[in-house]
Amino acid sequence: MTKKIRQFRPQLLMLCFACLLAACSSSSSSTNQIRLVEVTHSLFYAPQYVAMSKGFFKQEGLDIELTNGNGGDKTMTTLLSGDSDIVLVGAEAAIYVTARSTNQSVVAFAQLTQTDGTFLVSRQPIPDFKWSMLRGKKLLGQRRGGMPEMVSEYVQRVNGLTPHQDVNIIQNVDFKNLGNAFVAGTGDFAQLFEPVASKIEQEGRGYIVASFGKDSGHLPYTCYLAKEQWMKQHPDLAKRFTRALYKGQQWVATHPAEEVAAAIQSHFPDTGKEILVRVIQRYQDQQSFASTPLIEEQEYNHLLQIMKEAGELPKPIPYRQLVNTEFAVPVVKGE
Incomplete structure (x- = not known):
């Protein structure tokens, strides 16, 4: 029995050493x-x-x-x-x-x-767009309390508009469905993130006319x-x-x-x-x-x-x- 133990001792030591290395490697990985x-x-x-x-x-x-x-x-x-x-x-x-x-x-x-990452998408191309053109229009917007919506309202105020009074902001559409809702006919304009905005423009179903990020500052x-x-x-x-x-x-x-x-x-x-x-x-x-x-x-x-x-x-x-x-x-x- 003693002889057998001596025969396996090197292998046992190698196994223990391998286990120790594995444990250290695992710990390092998780760390x-x-x-x-x-x-x-x-x-x-x-x-x-x-x-x-x-x-x-x-x-x-x-x-x-x-x-x-x-x-x-x-x-x-x-x-x-x-x-x-x-x-x-x-x-x-x-x-x-x-x-x-x-x-x-x-x-x-x-x-x-x-900067903000959203863009204003219109149903028609507007080469000389001005934010005042939102007056009396329906804007498919973002959720209340989120930065995209707050930035949108900030840009409107800077340009002499009163959000929710001069502009009808639609906020009952889930974020993931905003692009599809606009394409389906909801709103005159939409505030959309990329790549949704560019895909709609590529398909000829809308046109990016302004940037909320550019007009709201850093x-x-x-x-x-x-x-x-x-x-x-x-x-x-x-x-x-x-x-x-x-x-x-x-x-x-x-x-x-x-x-x-x-x-x-x-x-x-x-x-x-x-x-x-x-x-x-x-x-x-x-x-x-x-x-x-x-x-x-x-x-x-x-x-x-x-x-x-x-x-x-x-x-x-x-x-x-x-x-x-x-x-x-x-x-x-x-x-």
């Missing part, structure tokens, strides 16, 4: 995995998909598990319940949570887009949020995530739309190359993609002002309370 939930799957988030396709997250040793949250409320629920580590959603979601809850501390630590439109506790527990993960994102942002900022489209094509297999290029070019032209992850205080205050004018700001949340720049600043500096 570097980030559960990321995006509010929707959109071309508007091109720098994020470039960071994934070009391997920038992998270069930082990160394994990104990406999930579509299908809406702001559902996306934020995953964060608050602990089912996600980071969420990509409108900054207003963090403001709502912070203003209404003393138990949940959420921070925005990086921005992805810096603001931290879509940001990465995390619980403050998670940020304190995983500062290295947060910084590596921010660095990978920055690489994606810089890549998009320095490459033509055709190359960006090719880089993210695998993330949008059902969208043709022509539409991809057209949409990305449009967003690049109006600087919708943030070139750095840093959330600027002036742009954040502009966001608060838009929310206040819309009557949707529960209470003003100071920049320093909601925005964490301890990772974005050194990343941009190359530290």
Whole structure:
């Protein structure tokens, strides 16, 4: 018996060593995995998909598990319940949570887009469109309380219109059905995201006549949020995530739309190359993609002002309370 044990001892040691390596590898993998939930799957988030396709997250040793949250409320629920580590959603979601809850501390630590991403689609081409042309018309709009709708109302006010009085805003259509509803005859105009707007234009069923993002200015439109506790527990993960994102942002900022489209094509297999290029070019032209992850205080205050004018700001949340720049600043500096 002793002889048999001695014969198997080397194999036993090798097996134990293999198990130890596997355990360490598994632990390392789970430690570097980030559960990321995006509010929707959109071309508007091109720098994020470039960071994934070009391997920038992998270069930082990160394994990104990406999930579509299908809406702001559902996306934020995953964060608050602990089912996600980071969420990509409108900054207003963090403001709502912070203003209404003393138990949940959420921070925005990086921005992805810096303008609204919707466009005004008309039934007829209007070469010299003016926002005053919405007066007395029906506008198929976005849901109340969301940034697209608040930006729309802000643009209307800036141009001398009173939302819901001068403009009949239709808000009883689900987000996913807005394009089909417009094509079916609902509204004189529609506020639509890409690529829906460009697809309707390509089919000759509507015409993009104005940009809400271009006419509303810069603001931290879509940001990465995390619980403050998670940020304190995983500062290295947060910084590596921010660095990978920055690489994606810089890549998009320095490459033509055709190359960006090719880089993210695998993330949008059902969208043709022509539409991809057209949409990305449009967003690049109006600087919708943030070139750095840093959330600027002036742009954040502009966001608060838009929310206040819309009557949707529960209470003003100071920049320093909601925005964490301890990772974005050194990343941009190359530290």
